[in-house]
Amino acid sequence: MKNRVGRIIVALVFLVGFAFYTYDQEKNSMHSDDVAFFGEAKGLNAQAFEGVSMEAEPSPEEIVGQPMEQAAEPEATPEATVEPTPEPTPSIPQVDITSWELILVNADNRLGSDWTPERVITVSDSQCPIDSRIEEPLMAMAQACKDAGLSVYLSSGYRSYSEQAANFTRVCNNNGVADGKDANGFYITMPAGGSEHQTGLAVDITDRYYEIKNASLENTDTFKWLKEHCTEYGFILRFPKDKEEITGVMYEPFHFRYVGVEVAKYMTENNLCLEEFVALYQE
DSSP states (O other), rough: OOHHHHHHHHHHHHHHHHHHHHHHHHSSSSSHHHHHOOOOOOOOGGGGGSSSSOOOOOHHHTTSSOOOOOOOOOOOOOOOOOOOOOOOOOOOOOTTTTTTGGOOBBBTOOTTTTTTOOOEEEETTEEEEEGGHHHHHHHHHHHHHTTTTTTOOOEEOOHHHHHHHHHHHHHHHHHHHHHHHOSSSSHHHHHHOOGGGTTOOOOEESSSSSSSOOOOGSSSSSHHHHHHHHHGGEEEEESSSGGHHHHOBOOOOEEEEEEOOHHHHHHHHOOOOOOHHHHHOOO
C-alpha cells in the first residue's frame, strides 16, 4: 500500500516539474523578444548599399497598360544616285574632207589668182553667179523662203580674184582702214584670195538690195527664216556672232555657205564653224 502511494506522489511531482519547465521555455521564445529588441521593420538602409542600384524591376502588373518602348528604326540607307549615262558624242560625218563643198578659205587659207570654180552659172532673175553644183539646193531654199511669204534677194555670189581685190580696196577706202579690219580686229572685207566668194559656194542673201550690209540684218524676217531652215538645204551661216575669234570675220547675218546637208546639220547641232569642223579631221 505504502509503495503505491509513493509512486503516485512521485508521478505528481514529475508532472508538476514538467509543467513548470514547459512554461519557462515558452516565456523565453523568439516570438516576442526579437521584435521588441530590433523594433519595427523600416526597410533597407540605403547607406549600407552605396554603389548598388536600388531600382527594382517593375512587376508585370506595372508593365501592363504602358506603351512599350519601340526599338529605334534603322535609318534608311539612301539609294545610290544613278548617274545618267552621258549621251555619246555623235561621230563625225564620214565625208571626204577634201571634197569640193568643204574647201576652207580664209585669211590663212587663200586661193590663188588663177583659181576658179568648176563651172560658174548665173541663176535666173537675180543674175547672181554661183558654182553650178549648188544651183539646185540654193534655188530650192530661195523658193521655200518665198513660199513662206518672204522676199529673197541674192545680192552677191561668185567673185573672181581680181574682183575681190577691187572690192577690198573699195571697202577699205569707204571705212578708212587699210587692212580690211574693224576696231575689234575682225575682217569686214577679205583680201583677194581669202574670200569664200571666189569659190562660188557662198551667197549673200537679204530681203532686198542693201548698199551696206551689217549686223542689223539679223532683225529681218528673211534672215530669221534662213537661219532656221538653211541646214535643210545644205547651207550654214558662215560667220556667226559667237565665232568671230575663230573665223576672224565680223558677224555677217547674210553670208550663207554651201557644205552639204549632212555636214550643215552636224555643224549647226554642235555649234561649229567651218574652221572647227575641218579641225576635227585634222586631229
